[in-house]
Amino acid sequence: MTDLPPVTCYHASNGARLYRLPAVVFPPGFVGYSYVVLEAGVPTLIDTGSGFGRSTDDLLAGLAALRDDFGERLRVTDIERILITHGHVDHFGGLAHLLEATGGARVGVHPLDKRVLTNYEERVVVATRNLTIYLRRAGVREERLAGLLEMYGFSKKHVRSIQVDLLLEEGTALDGMQFYHVPGHCSGQVAILIGDILLSADHILPRTSPHLAAESITHYTGVGHYRESLHKIARLPGIRLTLGGHEEPIDDVYARIATLQERLTLKQERILDILRSAPQPLSISDISKALYIDKHGFDVLLALQEAGAHVEYLYDRGYLAIANLSEFEQDDHAALLYTVL
Ligand SMILES: [Zn+2]
């Protein structure tokens, strides 16, 4: 059994109190954080875990600790607002459980992830079809395709659709919380500035470079949007502390952003090197294998998405050409082969 980090309290410069609540969002030990914000309008919960395994129980235990360990006079039913930072299952999968526990809080999310919450079944079907087309074009063999698609759907089956009451658009200010649209990792990803504390969700993490997939699978994701969204946060002055959806707090977000940008550039240079030194044009699957050696299971799918996100970025900006254009013209299922221009 995974030992969870403790519930932690942070004080923002505008008087708000933020509590970080840990939960194992995917077994056996992938930890995600939700946050309770007090003294910024009505009691607000930000993100709800995955709803999977022990996630909701962990979260409810964290909420109980606010009263028992920190002396807050807060019951679960006092939470009037639940804000979702982005439409990934480890952040909103527990929403139905939390709505039940709170007795019907209002739900907020960015417009671009609203459909994920309100019409989840449709979203899964569309995203799975787009992913199928993507994987074929990436050069994944038919016999491997079904297995990868099954893994993709596995973590998503328990989620049901929910009504949305509030839209967290770029520039929205709500009771001392300022919302920034930072697409890339997810279309409707928002970061929330509360005084001098930034809740970065999965946009900026201290150790991991957030997962990126190609925009051809889901609009408003991809490397280009991600890099612009990093710039957006880098331009905000006075962020003292950054708290993410996973991993530990970040003291210097500006330095972390510079490192993340550098890593993206290095990865793109590496892809160009792989293509230059290959004896023949390569598919995204070939590039993925060269970039991410020894990946298994779900990690193969993540690697294929990540490699493709970078190939798309380079292709869109004129660094790459398609080597088998006539084959692609005649066959919908042909894998695209790339060369360096
Ligand atoms: Zn995410």
Ligand SMILES: [Zn+2]
């Ligand atoms: Zn996450």
